[in-house]
Amino acid sequence: MKAVLDRIEENQYAVLLVExxxxxxxxxxxxxxEGSKPHDWxxxxxENDKITSLKVDPEFALAQxxxxxxxRDRLKKRSQGSKFKRE
Known part of the structure; x- marks a missing residue:
């Protein structure tokens, strides 16, 4: 299964979201x-609602x-700018 490191809280706890x-x-x-940071996959x-094995997957992270x-690029191309103009 794949999981992403969502965040680190209180500089002590790692919150992992299993996809x-x-x-x-x-x-x-x-x-x-070692070296894990938020958004790493x-x-x-x-097993028994507990993570028993955890291995970094840099290829999957790059693909994501x-x-x-x-x-994001497709959305930028569709964007026609803001409807609210400064005077």
Whole structure:
């Protein structure tokens, strides 16, 4: 399963969102792989409602980033500017 590191709270807790079953898991920050930061993607294994394995997935993270960039670019092309003009 895939999970994204949504945020770090109080500089101590890592909040992971699991994509497949829309679950949220809170881990101690020190349980993350070294250098992990918000918006990193992981391959996770869950057993008995607990994450038992966590591995960084940089290829999936890059693919997600490119997908978001593509959508943003399409929206910018459709945009006709603000309807509210300054005087």
């Amino acid at each position: 497949e079953n829309t679950q949220e898991f809170i881990l101690n920050k020190n349980e993350l792989p 992981f391959e996770v294994t869950i 980033e490119q997908k978001v960039k593509s959508k």
